Amino acid sequence: MNTPVGKLSGGEKKRLSIGLELLTNPPVMFFDEPTSGLDSFSSLQVISHLKSLAEGGRTVVCSIHQPSSRLFQMFDDMYLIAEGQCLYNGPISDLTSVFKEAGFLCPNFYNRADFAIEVASGQRGNNTDKLIAKFNSEESGPLEYEQNGDNEETTILQSASNKNGTVIQVCTENEVSIKTSYPQPMWKQFQILLRRSVLCTLRDKLTVQLRVITHFVVGLLLGAVYYDVGNDASKALSNAGCIFFFMMFLFFANAMPSVIAIPLETSVVLREHLNNWYSLKAYFFSKLIADIPLQILCPTIFLLPGYFLTSQPYDGTRFLQFWAICFVMTIISHNFGLAAGAVINPLEISMFMVPASNIPLVLFSGFFLKLQDVANWLRWLTYVSYYRYSYEGAMLCLYGYNRSALKCSEPYCYFKSPLKFLQETDMVGGIYEFDLLALMIWAVILQLSVLLALKYRINSLQ
Numbered sequence: 001m002n003t004p005v006g007k008l009s010g011g012e013k014k015r016l017s018i019g020l021e022l023l024t025n026p027p028v029m030f031f032d033e034p035t036s037g038l039d040s041f042s043s044l045q046v047i048s049h050l051k052s053l054a055e056g057g058r059t060v061v062c063s064i065h066q067p068s069s070r071l072f073q074m075f076d077d078m079y080l081i082a083e084g085q086c087l088y089n090g091p092i093s094d095l096t097s098v099f100k101e102a103g104f105l106c107p108n109f110y111n112r113a114d115f116a117i118e119v120a121s122g123q124r125g126n127n128t129d130k131l132i133a134k135f136n137s138e139e140s141g142p143l144e145y146e147q148n149g150d151n152e153e154t155t156i157l158q159s160a161s162n163k164n165g166t167v168i169q170v171c172t173e174n175e176v177s178i179k180t181s182y183p184q185p186m187w188k189q190f191q192i193l194l195r196r197s198v199l200c201t202l203r204d205k206l207t208v209q210l211r212v213i214t215h216f217v218v219g220l221l222l223g224a225v226y227y228d229v230g231n232d233a234s235k236a237l238s239n240a241g242c243i244f245f246f247m248m249f250l251f252f253a254n255a256m257p258s259v260i261a262i263p264l265e266t267s268v269v270l271r272e273h274l275n276n277w278y279s280l281k282a283y284f285f286s287k288l289i290a291d292i293p294l295q296i297l298c299p300t301i302f303l304l305p306g307y308f309l310t311s312q313p314y315d316g317t318r319f320l321q322f323w324a325i326c327f328v329m330t331i332i333s334h335n336f337g338l339a340a341g342a343v344i345n346p347l348e349i350s351m352f353m354v355p356a357s358n359i360p361l362v363l364f365s366g367f368f369l370k371l372q373d374v375a376n377w378l379r380w381l382t383y384v385s386y387y388r389y390s391y392e393g394a395m396l397c398l399y400g401y402n403r404s405a406l407k408c409s410e411p412y413c414y415f416k417s418p419l420k421f422l423q424e425t426d427m428v429g430g431i432y433e434f435d436l437l438a439l440m441i442w443a444v445i446l447q448l449s450v451l452l453a454l455k456y457r458i459n460s461l462q
Contacts, residue, residue, distance in 0.1 A: 011042025015049055022053075024183045024276055029053065031062045040068065047071050065117075072113040082120035086135040087128055102130040182276060189282035197290035211257065211294060215302040218249055223309025230312040230398070233406035233413035236421050240395065242310055244367045247390045250299055250326055251333040255354055258337025261287070262454065263347050269454075270461050280458060284451045291334060299326040312398055321397035321432060328439040329390045335446035342453035361385040366392060370426045386442045392427055393435030400432065 008016065014034060021029060031050065035043040047067075051074045054060040062075075078095060080088040088095060095116060096106045104124050106115045118124050119131075182189065201208065226242040229235040262269075269283055303323055308314075312322070337354060344350035364374065365387035374382055382388055399418040408416050415421040422428050 009042065010038050011045050014038065014042070014046045018046070018049060018053075021275070026058070028059045029061070031060070033063055033065065035064060035067065035071070043068075043071060047074050050074075067113045069111045069113065072111070078116070080116055080120055082128065085128075085132045087120055087131045088116065089135050098134075099131075102134070103127055182279060184278070186279065186282055189278040190286055193278060193282055193286035194289055197286050201290060201294070207257070208294065211253075211298055212301055214253060215298045216305065218253070219302040219304065219306035220309070222246070222249075222306045226310045228309075228311045230310045231407055232311070233408045233416040233421075234410040236406070236415040239310070240367070240425065243394045243398065244365070244391055246302075246306065246326065247329055247387060247394065248362070250302065250329050251336075251358070251387075252355065253333075254295070254298065254330050255333035255337035255340075256351070258291075258334045259341040259350050259354060260347060262338055262342045262457065263350075266457060266461065270458055273458060280454055281451065284454055287338070288447065288450075295330045295334060296327065299323065299330050302326070313403065318397050318401075321436075322394055324436060325390055325393045325397070325439065328436065328443055329386070331443045332386055332439065332446055335443060335450050338450045339446060339453045342450065342457045358387075361387050364388060366426065372426055386439055389435040389438040389442075392430050393432050393439070395422065395425065395427055396430050396432040396435065400430075 003012075005013070005016065018031075018034075034046050034050065038046065050060050050062065054076070064071075072092070075092055077090060078088060078092055079086065088098060090098065092112070095112055099106060099115070099119060104115075104119050106112060115124075119128065184192075222242065222245065226238060229239045229242060232239075269280075272278065273280060273283070300323065303319075303326060307319065307322065312318070340350045340354050340357075341347070344353055360381060361384070363369070364371075364378070364381040364385045366382070367387075371379075371382050371388070399422050403418040405416050406413070406418060415424065419428070422430075
């Protein structure tokens, strides 16, 4: 139980796969060559477990090639196929007698499985007409192919019944029926998936360490480059560049790693969701919540050296306001990366589209061009740019709220008054709370986009 999956033996992995399928207690289970690649002992363990499942009331169906005599004895019924025709369908105990009636005599002490395969492959002669006539007449006939004239898609229709009278309908190529109810309630699904997501994050130590170390190192680098510019009126424009770079780094440092998150797990999520284990909403919210500790830690680690080395205001309220802007920006970037990875294929294109789609938003942030100077027909873009709200909110919390005059290291400083600097950057009428609210709305919109993108990706792969 405490062994990582990668260190399990072949037989243990097979049994683990069976255990995963048993989570929803299915009445019918299909296994495609469950003993392939296993030694005789591991094969015996797997088949013995399947036998116990069948004795527990489940219908267990296996495709198997050349089982040993001991393994073959564990099966109740056999369905033998040769060139698309049924040669035998019935209890294992009646196999040799039925073959004997058709002219195939099994030698004493001979493995019945090997004998059946030899008959099917023609090694015992090609006179299988009696077997074909006997068993195919009892079946529903060959597979019927129904041509749909509207979309020219072929549908395979066949049904079979086991000895208990349970009807098994083979699903069509074009229709997949998914149950709308789940074995566990939504909160239980979320609880289990959250635990798994957190566990996967903790196990991926290299990625976590790289993210944390990168944020700290870049924070130190910014502190060194923009050292002591936050309280110097002669370097106010440089400090504005520093603040804008804060937002740019937090976005791309958290958006790019998130792009690959959903594509890497798509195959697993698709299989588990189609198995009716959990809903996409439960998976989505578990992924969302599991990454919050890193989304809190990374901007905090980044700001500790970056904020204080650049001599931003040593005020607890201003620091918390600035941290809140950075935190929400980190959430926005994480959700943007998840949405891009879910919608855009292949992965290389989605990695390219993240920076490409953000360039227009950066241009209308108010840093490169005053908002009042933007052409009227393009001004609407300034209202959808989260860079605008993050940059404006950061500037307001650092230079607004009646901040005292800045020190001046030159004979004359035009921006000695913080209010004059806000007037120059066209932010006097801005409201910090409004900017933060706009960012939070953006975060919610992107979260909903991730959920819709996830549903789109899973539905497109069904």
